[in-house]
Amino acid sequence: MQLIIDSLPLLWSGLLTTFKLAILTLLLTAIISLFVGIMSVSRYRLLRILALIYVEFFRDIPLVVNLLFVYFGAPLIGLSLDPFSAALVSFTTWGSANGSEIIRGGFNAIPKHQRESALALGLRPSETLFMVLLPQIVLPILPPFTGLFSLLIQATSLASMVGATEFLRTAKIIVERTTLMTGESPAFMVFGFVLCVYFCICYCLNLFTAWLERKITVARTVHQNDSASDDEHGAAAPASAGKA
Amino acid sequence: MTSQPLIEISNVSKEFRGGIRALNNVDLTVAKGEVVVVLGPSGSGKSTLIRCVNGLEEASSGSIRIAGEPVNGHSERSWRKVRLEVGMVFQNYALFPHLNVLRNITLAPIRAGVMRRTDAEAEARRLLKMVGLSEKETAPVSSLSGGQQQRIAICRALAMKPKAILFDEPTSALDPEMVGEVLAVMRKLAEEGITMICVTHEMGFAKSAADRIVFMDKGEVVEIAKPEEFFKSPKAERSRQFLELISRHND
Secondary structure: OHHHHHHHHHHHHHHHHHHHHHHHHHHHHHHHHHHHHHHHOOOOHHHHHHHHHHHHHHHOOOHHHHHHHHHHHHHHHOOOOOHHHHHHHHHHHHHHHHHHHHHHHHHHHOOHHHHHHHHHOOOOHHHHHHHHHHHHHHHHHHHHHHHHHHHHHHHHHHHHHHOOOOHHHHHHHHHHHHHHHHOOOOHHHHHHHHHHHHHHHHHHHHHHHHHHHHHHHHHHHOOOOOOOOOOHHHHOOOHHHOOO | OOOOEEEEEEEEEEEOOOOOEEEEEEEEEEEOOOEEEEEOOOOOOHHHHHHHHOOOOOOOEEEEEEOOEEOOOOOHHHHHHHHHHEEEEOOOOOOOOOOEHHHHHHHHHHHOOOOOHHHHHHHHHHHHHHOOOHHHOOOEHHHOOHHHHHHHHHHHHHOOOOOEEEEEOOOOOOOHHHHHHHHHHHHHHHHHOOEEEEEOOOHHHHHHHOOEEEEEEOOEEEEEEOHHHHHHOOOOHHHHHHHHHHHHHHO
16 A cells, blocks of 8 residues: 555656546547548538548457557658557547447437428528537437547556556556565556546546436426526426536 | 419429339419418328428429529528528427427527527517417427427427418327317418418318318329318319218218
């Protein structure tokens, strides 16, 4: 235990790298997923085909292989990526290939009449997309996206394979160094600690999205008073519907 | 017809992929203020016909004019112009489930610049009052019955101040006890002189509210007649068979 406390500054710096990698990965994955997902349901055949190629290519190779390929392959095309960037690129491409499929599934699950009625009202195709269709996929794609995000956070530990000094690699270094110095391996304890930290991060993410899901559901199904008047319908709303 | 034609459908055919012919050289002219009810067995092309009017389906051939202006069937922008002037009410209401009742009605007029937000909301409240749903203003769509949703869908179409409204089997998905409340609203609109094309199976509504009945079968307009003539003495054999089938059903 003392070892972990003593190593906290070092572990913390590793954890920060993990956080940085995870947050950037999730952010970029979300943005690119949305982009490719919208392309995959586009009216234009060319965009659909491009999206399909992107998805099939990156979804069909193991993440580790993708990571090694990016890291060792990049110099071949004149790009030299540091471990962090290589990890970011490979996690994001892999993540967004899977994420865009979730988004495509979300769009496909919306009844056809939603798009038709929006267009029939004279909304522009872009307004139909952003004001009618997109808000409707948020709720159904939240659980699968939580899964994907969880997976990506866990996957950041793979970055240690190409030498990014993130949380897992820091832990490994501590274990090796301590083993060399004391002759005793603290591996179980240190990796146990690592396990707990990953668990906590992903668990927090799951709690957050579950909360978000509840909040959106309540907002869409419970009669609310956005005006100040309170009629009997508003009073029927459960207390949990209160605005944050 | 005394007044000028608002919707002119001439020689329109529609062929779906796979060679299914849904419409076959259909001609129909609807005058301003007229209520036209389209009857016919299922699969006769009634829905396809009105969906061609606002471009949800693209006619394979023929021409459509709205208020004298030809619609260029290949441009999304041209269709949008039509849709701003011709509303539509769907069989399954198709309200937006992520918006409350008021936002469902005000979204399109605000986006299209027909009205400012405050005006749009005032108009929405007026319409909700007309259909008897004032108290549902902030209700989420999922909390409403089918009949209530369809009345709100009618308000949503009306909020755009359309020149005409297309009704695509507006009562077919409703429980029987809710059909009346929706038809009552449609009757009110008919009396107010809004141009309407209604695809429906409600014979009572057709008899009492229609100016003209259009009977379709197998993608063709078989007969166009005043309701009293159509229901008493249909000219075409196919109309007679259809009416017989229906009256037998109602007995």
